[in-house]
Amino acid sequence: MSLIEVKNLAVAFNGETIIENISFVINSGEYIALIGANGSGKSTLAKAISDLEAYQGEIFINDGLITKHNANLIRNQVGIVFQNPDNQFVGVTVENDIAFGLENKNTPRDQMIKTINDILTELGMSSLKDKEPQHLSGGQKQKVAIASILVMKPNLIIFDEATSMLDEKSKNEIHAAIKRIRQHRPELSIIFITHNLEELTSEITRVIYLDNKTIKFDGTKDEVYQQLLLLEPKKVRIPLLDEIRLSHHLQHQEAEGLIEELWESL
Ligand SMILES: Nc1ncnc2c1ncn2[C@@H]1O[C@H](COP(=O)(O)OP(=O)(O)OP(=O)(O)O)[C@@H](O)[C@H]1O
Ligand SMILES: [Mg+2]
Numbered sequence: 001m002s003l004i005e006v007k008n009l010a011v012a013f014n015g016e017t018i019i020e021n022i023s024f025v026i027n028s029g030e031y032i033a034l035i036g037a038n039g040s041g042k043s044t045l046a047k048a049i050s051d052l053e054a055y056q057g058e059i060f061i062n063d064g065l066i067t068k069h070n071a072n073l074i075r076n077q078v079g080i081v082f083q084n085p086d087n088q089f090v091g092v093t094v095e096n097d098i099a100f101g102l103e104n105k106n107t108p109r110d111q112m113i114k115t116i117n118d119i120l121t122e123l124g125m126s127s128l129k130d131k132e133p134q135h136l137s138g139g140q141k142q143k144v145a146i147a148s149i150l151v152m153k154p155n156l157i158i159f160d161e162a163t164s165m166l167d168e169k170s171k172n173e174i175h176a177a178i179k180r181i182r183q184h185r186p187e188l189s190i191i192f193i194t195h196n197l198e199e200l201t202s203e204i205t206r207v208i209y210l211d212n213k214t215i216k217f218d219g220t221k222d223e224v225y226q227q228l229l230l231l232e233p234k235k236v237r238i239p240l241l242d243e244i245r246l247s248h249h250l251q252h253q254e255a256e257g258l259i260e261e262l263w264e265s266l
Contacts, residue, residue, distance in 0.1 A: 001028045002026070002060075003027060003028050003156060004026040004060065004061055004078075006049065006057065007058040008021060008057040009022040009048060009055055009058075010057055011041070011048055011054070017213060018041050019045055019213050019214065020213050021213075021214045022045060023215075024215060026191070028155070028187045029186050029188065029189060030189045030190070031178075031182060031204050032189070032190065032192070032204070032207070033191075033192050033200050033204045033207045033208070034192070034193045035193075035195065036195075036211055037195070037236075041213060042193045045210070046158045046160050049078065049156075050074070050078045050080045061077060077155040077156060078154055078155070078156045080158045080159075080160060081145045081146055081149065081158070081162040082161075083160060083161040083162060083164055084165065085138060085141030086134070089133040089141075089145075092132060093130050093132060094120075094129050094132075098116050098120075098147050098151055100148065101149075105152075116129075119150055123177055124177075125140065128140060128144075137170065139170025142162055142163070142174055143174070155187070155189060156189045157188065157189075157190050159190070159192045159193060160193045161193055161195070163199060171199065175201055178203070179201075182203065192204070197238055198239050204221050206218070206221075207221050208224075221242075225243075229247060241255050244258055
């Protein structure tokens, strides 16, 4: 089912067009990677569909057109996790932070406590409940940000370079958390913005590539990688394993084997 539809979206700053001719549909349950060079407009697109910052064109949610009168419809359904975890805390403890949005919705206290406990258990963070967010590791901070969004029951979560400042271990923890979150919420859609294609896990159901102010490729990971290999070999470096797999028509394991052989022969 279509969750969000964007038709002919454009954003300009001070008269300069940043993105234009953007049209796509996000279906429930999709896990989309949004990729493109630095400055290609990924964050601008994310802000247009989450905060509804000034844009031209049409955005529909559940088939209803967003206007300035019903903009809360989208704000309530879309959450965004940013690159720098330190900028997104509002509470003095992890529990307070997650409670913030629920308090604004006047959630009864018992229900609020249960919701917070459940989300902390789900994300494996129960022991951090009374800690100050500032004192957590980068990965834990991002998980608190994710928890604060999830308790608001969004239909779409956008991760805007949310793992780029994290070390390898924390990156993997976030990917594991996303996997678990999706298993528990098959309807939830996710947009994962990154410039590091090594982070496109096998869970990703679709890849959107932004270039030259607009969507250039949109398809499965293999479809988009094939097009990138064919048409943009200099511009975008796809992971070696995928390059070997796709250009030699191999299965994942066969490509891994080939890389191992290559290493051994060196
Ligand atoms: N508030 C703003 N005012 C003016 N120009 C802006 C503003 N925000 C972004 N831009 C410009 O819009 C273009 C796209 O920026 P954007 O941040 O959306 O790209 P991005 O793909 O997210 O890049 P990155 O990979 O570095 O995060 C850039 O040229 C940037 O300088
Ligand atoms: Mg960005």
